[in-house]
Amino acid sequence: MEQKKRILLLTTGGTIACLPGEEGLAPRNSRIMQQQIDRFRDYYDISVQDVMCLDSSNIRPEEWQQIARHIYGELGNYDGIVVSHGTDTMAYTASAVTFMLQNIPIPVVFTGSQLPLADPFSDGPDNLRTAFSMASAGKPGVFVAFDRKIMLGCRAVKVRASDFAAFESVNARYAAVVTHRGLVVNEKVLPAIWGEPQLLDAISKDVFLLKLTPGLSPEIFDALLGLGCKGIVIEAFGLGGFNVLNRGLSGIQRAVAAGVSVVVTTQCLYDSSDLQVYQVGNRLLDMGVIQGKDMTSEAAMTKLMWAIGQGLDPAQIQALFRKNLAGEITDG
Secondary structure: OOOOOEEEEEEEOOOHHHEOOOOOOEEEEEHHHHHHHHHHOEEEEEEEEEEEEHHHOOOOOHHHHHHHHHHHHHHHOOEEEEEEOOOOOOHHOOOOOHHEOOOOOEEEEEEOOOOOOOOOOOHHHHHHHHHHHHHHOOEEEEEEEOOOOEEEEEEEEOOOOOOOOOOOOOOOOOOEEEEOOEEEOOOOHHOOOOOEEEEOOOOOOOOEEEEOOOOOOOOOHHHHHHOOOOOOEEEOOOOOOOOOOHHHHHHHHHHHHOEEEEEEEEOOOOOOOOOOHHHHHHHHHHHHOOOOOOOOOHHHHHHHHHHHHHHOHHHHHHHHHHOOOOOOOOOO
């Protein structure tokens, strides 16, 4: 008889572990999930550890670090790790952990649900089933499992608030899908391992995500400088369009001159920003603005927070954003 794969379930709260209360749904610890977990023990050797018990809207960079450290400390003890997490900020956590944990040798799979496990119509059991299957597949990397699909942690985006198909893999193929043949893995999507495992969990919270709007005052950048921002991610229009009639570029120029790393992505969910197409984009490049290319906003934000946390200077950060570390940008 084949030996069962050793899987660690780390719980952090979220809807999947919620119970109704006087003020609405509130997360509980892993005891709420025990009945469902026991059903999987016929297939896997499962251990469970409660890391925290939070609504994911309350999970901050400090919790990202706590989760990453917990995972890193258990890498040699298990064949795979599943992390249950609330859906609202799962894409941020999975992306941040992707950068914090370099070259991990096992799968780490985030999952959650739109309805609590206590609900008879919950999508939680199916999401856990998919996550455990990927965690036992021996494919290293950080992933998100949802609605019978597996996506890279740095490509996952929550695109629906309540639908069971809550997450999509943006600008990248799914790493795996569940079909009539079981879990079918796309090897071409999996992140490359290029060195020894490392925990690099230092991160800066002095990064701001700004959505560009028509007529945005350039003084916003002076305000962000005054707040001590070290990095700004701008969701620009289309390929990277930017206001110029209201001196919009002057604020960015002052920020870059002050040593702030500015990354420009697009508000369009799909496709890539390309600052080389239009005159305004080339002016931004001349100022030293960094192209976010086809990264998700969550990946651009967390990669910049992580890069600043590693003590890199603006030139080093610009070089880092040209590198594909874990599948967060498309090469070429």
